[in-house]
Amino acid sequence: MPSEAEIASHAARIREDGYTVLERVVAPQLVDDLKAAVERIEREHNLGTATTSFEGYKTLRVNNLLTYDEVFWEVPLHEAVLPVVEAVLDRECLLSSFCSLVLGPGQEAQPIHEDTQLIPLPRPHIPITLNAIWALSDFTATNGATRIVPGSHKLDHAPEYGKDYETQLATMPAGSVMLFDSALWHGGGANDSDARRFAFSCAYCWGWMRQQENLQLGIPRETAQRMPRRLQELCGYSVYKGQFGHIDNHDPIELLGRERGKRMVWEATDVKKARQAARA
Template sequence: MLTEAQVQAHADGIRDDGYAVIEGAASPGLVEGLIAALQRTEREHHLGPAKTSFEGFKTVRINNLLTYDDLFWEVPLHQNVLPVVERVLDKECLLSSFCSLVLGPGQEAQPIHEDTQLIPLPRPHIPITINAIWALSDFREDNGATRIIPGSHKYASSPEYGRDYDAVIATMPAGSVMLFDSALWHGGGANHSDERRFAFSCAYCWGWMRQQENLQLGIPLETAKRFPRRLQELCGYSVYKGQFGHIDNHDPIELLGRERGKRMVWEATDVRKARTAETTKS
């Protein structure tokens, strides 16, 4: 578990440089279990490489990952990562997308891009999505470690698609997690090795934004009912500030059998008023 000072230092790194690396975030046992779960999922569901050049013709990406193996639930909730995301966004943030990024030998480098560049906000802007790249293999230059352009989250424009840029190679040992502001220019590297590079992308966004993956429709209700409450909230069974995301004044978490969700802001205001009137009377 990170100390308060470590959480703040990583949050400052994301604000100032656009990224922060948490070495040793995941234990070797968890890393091993996650790789085994990915291999099992690929095998049992006959999943193969992606079908677009951006995603990578030699890269296996499993989307909607929480539906495949309960061990994956630990990733978005991880206590060495989530507190940093909550510090940069807030505690009502959402999981935006969660997929595997397994680069096979021969995978070419991905074009430099930003994860939220299609959102029409003038740059630079506040962080709107924080992506966590989990290194399950050692990230090396020869096996396709992610390339980043430090400080680019503050640039006034987005990268030109397909252009080459001078980038820093984010080498890190397996078990590390690199968190970055989605406005940071970055891209996967080329895998020139003869091994697969195992990784996850686990991205979080504000509770007032649309998530990249539609997790409420994509995850069967019976699966979501088994999640820990915090994971249910992260997947969108929550109401931002008691206003955004309600269903007829109810918190959608009640759809999962939870008894009482959050009060809506308008109801909470009346409760507060009644309490004040009560105190004044007595």
């Protein structure tokens, strides 16, 4: 687990440079288990590569990963990553999307983009989504290490789709995680090697935003019920500031059989006032 100082320093780097690398934070056994699980579900579900140029014709992207195997539940909750996300966003953040990024040999470089460019906010803006790229293989100059433009999250515009930009390669050993402000210009590299590059993208957003994947409808209720409470909250069974996301004044976590969720802000305000009056 990172110390408070390490968390603060990673959060500051994300704000300043747009990204940070948490080197070798994932245990080698977990890296192996995650890769094996991706390969197994690819076989069992007969999954093929993506069918659009952006997603990559030679890239295996498995969306809605949490539904396939409990081993994936460890990813959004990882103790070295989540505290840094919470330091940049807050503790009521949500999982926005989570998919595999397995670049096959011959995969061309992905166009440089930013993940929030379709959101009509004036730029630059505060970090609204953070993306964690998990390296499950060594990320090298030849197998498709993610390309980034450091500092680009501070620009007043998004990149032009399909244009070439000067980029830096996020090379890193397997078990590392690059965490970045999704407004940072980036894209997958070209895989010119003869091996697959295994990775995940695990993105988080504010609790007041719409998630990229609809996890409340996409994850069967029985699966969500078995998850640890923190993962349930991250998936959207939670309310932001006791206001956004409630169901008839109840915290949606109660739908999963949890006893008492958060109080709504209007109820909490009255409770606070009553306590203050009792003390006076």
